[in-house]
Amino acid sequence: MRYFGSKTSTVQQLFNLVSERIPSGTFCDPFGGIGTVASYFKQNGYLVTSGDILSFAHSFQTARIVLNRPSQFRRLQTALNLSSSTDIVNHLNSLKPISGWLTREYAQERLFFTPTNAKRIDACRRAIKRWKTEQLITPKEHAVLIASLIDSMDKVANTAGTYYAFLKSWHRKAMRPFSFEIVRPVAGPLGCRAVLTEAETLVADNEVDILYLDPPYNHRSYPRYYHLPESIALGLTPRVHGSAGMPKRQFHLSRFNRPNDAANALRDILSQAKYKLLVFHYSDDGLIDAGEVKSILHKYGRVEEHSILAAGYTNVTGPRSIDHRLYLVNND
Ligand SMILES: C[S@@+](CC[C@H](N)C(=O)[O-])C[C@H]1O[C@@H](n2cnc3c(N)ncnc32)[C@H](O)[C@@H]1O
Structure with missing residues (x-):
């Protein structure tokens, strides 16, 4: 799916810089988003x-x-009398459409989806x-189905990339038929982990070779921008309001989204960090200005700076470039 702040277009450059310094070992990505950078490593x-x-x-x-x-969904296969995981995808794609919460709030009241697609997503x-x-699926199988549903839904969402607003007229992709497709695991070593937690906690609890920090760099709050995927993942159908269909719930605002706290949040996280190589990925127009970033990082060793021109976040009017900076700090 499209993700605000995604490093898809810069991950290769990042990888080259990191791997020539530390060619193997442990890599920690506490602000991992949908896993683009971590899955590459x-x-x-x-x-x-x-x-x-x-x-x-x-x-x-x-x-x-x-x-x-790939998950096998064995218990579900037995319960539905199906013979493969592919049959489960076919089963989801042939469910009778339902007019539920998502259809009402995001296709009838608002134009995030066509009603035809919304009813299939609801089903x-x-x-x-x-x-x-x-309990026909394990927690990991549930995660696979939720990621797959959100990824498939995002391909037909009438948005510029986030769920903060829908487009005034129907975008071409929103007119395509919804199709449930499975998100597949990336091949790699056994023992890789995902932890649902504050970055501060993950950093404090882990000693790693490479610590990659890619926090939000402006005031835009991810829980608000991605309220609909989050409601789906949490299994909630909340009362919503406004043109975005924002749920009436408390949204966590990251310290990195707060102009007066972002620099202190970086200081706090670094004070707990244990790594051989620190990589701080930040935008030149971020809330912490480049001078302050450098003065914070200098406490931890010699800072190497690399400027990266990224396609950045792509909206429907085309790609735009954001200047990113990678700050590398060696702990030796
Ligand atoms: C710039 S994005 C990461 C993008 C990711 N590297 C990619 O390529 O897709 C920042 C991420 O940090 C998460 N985030 C914000 N504050 C956080 C915190 N305090 N602890 C952990 N994650 C946080 C957001 O939900 C978001 O997914």
Whole structure:
């Protein structure tokens, strides 16, 4: 799925810089999002630990990073009298459409999806929820199905990439028929982990070779921008309001989203960190200005700076470039 702040376009450059310094070992990505960077390092043989505070992001990380083989859904296969995991995908794709919460709030009241697609997404959402309640799927299988549903749904969402707003007119991709497709695990070493927790906790609890920090760099809050994927991952159907269909729940605001706290959040996390190589990935127009970043990092050793021109987050009007900076600090 498209993810705000995704490093898809820069992960190769990042990998080259890191791997020539530390060619193997442990890699920790506490602000892991949907697992783009960590799965790249996993694929290249690193033992990865990934984190995030969002449940739906954790589902993606479980599906791509924790698992090494496609899920078999054995209990579900037996219950549904099916003979393979492919049959489960076919089963989800042939469910009778249902007009439920998502259809009402995000296709009738608002134009995030066409009604035809929304009813099919609702049918999949309800089936997965029921299978979980009836314990026909394991927690990891549930994570795979949730990541797959959100990934498939995102491909037909009438948005510019986040769920903060829908587009005024129907985008071409929103007119395509919804199709449930499975998110597959990335091949790599056994023992990679995903932890649903604050980055501060993950960093304090782990000593690693490479610590990669890619926190939010502006005021935009991920729980608000991705409220719908998060409601689905949490199995919630909340009352919603406003043009975005924002749920009436308390949203966690990361310290890295707060102009007056972002620099202290970085100081706090680094004070607990144990690594051989620290990589801090930040945008040049981030809340912590480049001078302050350098002065914070200098306490921990010699700082190497690499500028990266990224395609950045892509919206429907086309790619835009954001200047990223990678700060490398060697702990020797
Ligand atoms: C810039 S994005 C990471 C993007 C990711 N590297 C990628 O390539 O897709 C920052 C992530 O940090 C998460 N986040 C924000 N505050 C956090 C915190 N205190 N602890 C853990 N994760 C946090 C957000 O939910 C978001 O997924």
